[in-house]
Amino acid sequence: MAQVKSAKILFVCLGNICRSPLAQGIFEKQITELGLSGKIKADSAGTSGWHKGEPPHSGSIRIAEQKQVKISHQKSRPVNMQDGSEFDIIVAMDKSNFRDLRNEFAVPPDKLVLMRDFDPEGRGQDVPDPWGQGPEAFREVFEILERSIREFIQQKILI
Numbered sequence: 547m548a549q550v551k552s553a554k555i556l557f558v559c560l561g562n563i564c565r566s567p568l569a570q571g572i573f574e575k576q577i578t579e580l581g582l583s584g585k586i587k588a589d590s591a592g593t594s595g596w597h598k599g600e601p602p603h604s605g606s607i608r609i610a611e612q613k614q615v616k617i618s619h620q621k622s623r624p625v626n627m628q629d630g631s632e633f634d635i636i637v638a639m640d641k642s643n644f645r646d647l648r649n650e651f652a653v654p655p656d657k658l659v660l661m662r663d664f665d666p667e668g669r670g671q672d673v674p675d676p677w678g679q680g681p682e683a684f685r686e687v688f689e690i691l692e693r694s695i696r697e698f699i700q701q702k703i704l705i
């Protein structure tokens with residue numbers, strides 16, 4: 547079986563209802579397919595607490611269901627000051643989240659990464675916020691995350 551080098555991963559966006567719940571679900575599915583689910587813990591959180599306790603956005607739930615990814619059980623939570631020590635890697639969905647994690651939540655720089663730094667089709671770009679948009683925007687986010695997370699696992703999780 548494959549070996550892992552990082553065990554606890556936190557995905558972060560602004561509201562923790564659109565992008566980061568999808569990222570968590572896609573990551574968990576790919577990790578399960580690699581037979582590594584017992585060795586890795588994934589979670590997601592928001593830099594805001596605006597949607598605390600809420601399930602993911604219906605647009606994210608819908609595209610996830612179409613792709614056999616399970617996210618409907620998740621509940622939004624805000625990032626807290628312990629997350630930087632609790633998790634091995636914290637993955638920001640966009641550059642604004644990245645800045646907030648570094649400046650407000652004191653996440654150590656060596657643990658903080660930007661999701662699309664792992665996207666071969668859009669390196670360094672933001673995962674676009676689909677909030678307030680239609681199903682096509684959620685589909686695009688899903689596709690960006692699927693290919694970014696595949697490379698993230700290769701680079702950061704597998705030995």
Ligand code: 4NP
Binds near residue numbers: 563564596
């Ligand atoms: P997310 O999307 O950060 O991907 O969860 C958003 C959800 C809610 C809001 C903004 C972005 N909001 O302004 O409430």
